[in-house]
Amino acid sequence: TQLLEQSPQFLSIQEGENLTVYCNSSSVFSSLQWYRQEPGEGPVLLVTVVTGGEVKKLKRLTFQFGDARKDSSLHITAAQPGDTGLYLCAGFTGFQKLVFGTGTRLLVSP
């Protein structure tokens, strides 16, 4: 069974702070995705990383795929209240089959 462990589980910070969320597995994934989910809605895709060592930036969000394609991180610079939500990493294990991480719930207070 391929598992994705995220840390931390919960994060409560003040606006303007930086944070990093980690996604780790003992399995290798061909690609890994990060989603954000807000209450009452389905997850929304933020980014897909494919190549080991790849770094992608999306405004204040920086995503990194580990060299061995077993882990990934999400770094948010100068967090804003609008960043509040549940962050999920997910890896493809088969055709259109995603394994989701355990999730990190982020609360950014003004």
Place this chain on the structure above:
Amino acid sequence: KAGVTQTPRYLIKTRGQQVTLSCSPISGHRSVSWYQQTPGQGLQFLFEYFSETQRNKGNFPGRFSGRQFSNSRSEMNVSTLELGDSALYLCASSSDRGPTDTQYFGPGTRLTVL
């Protein structure tokens, strides 16, 4: 383009009953996947349908089943409901141009089993 729609949005059932949930994918999308989300287990893959055929299946008991129609709309059915089936059921569709094509999620159906 309209997003993925799921009906109903909320449902309350009692143990032993059965339930059918519906998902309408984005127009043109032929792949539909179903996921169960609970606080304890997180988001877990149920199954995926493409062109009316189940292509992938997760580790759920046979009480969970699904089907896809020729217009790509999909339904999932849960028979003999248990308290542990209380969850948010999410449907996702993709255009299926590749194995890691983007999946677009609907808002989910929240099922409560009493």
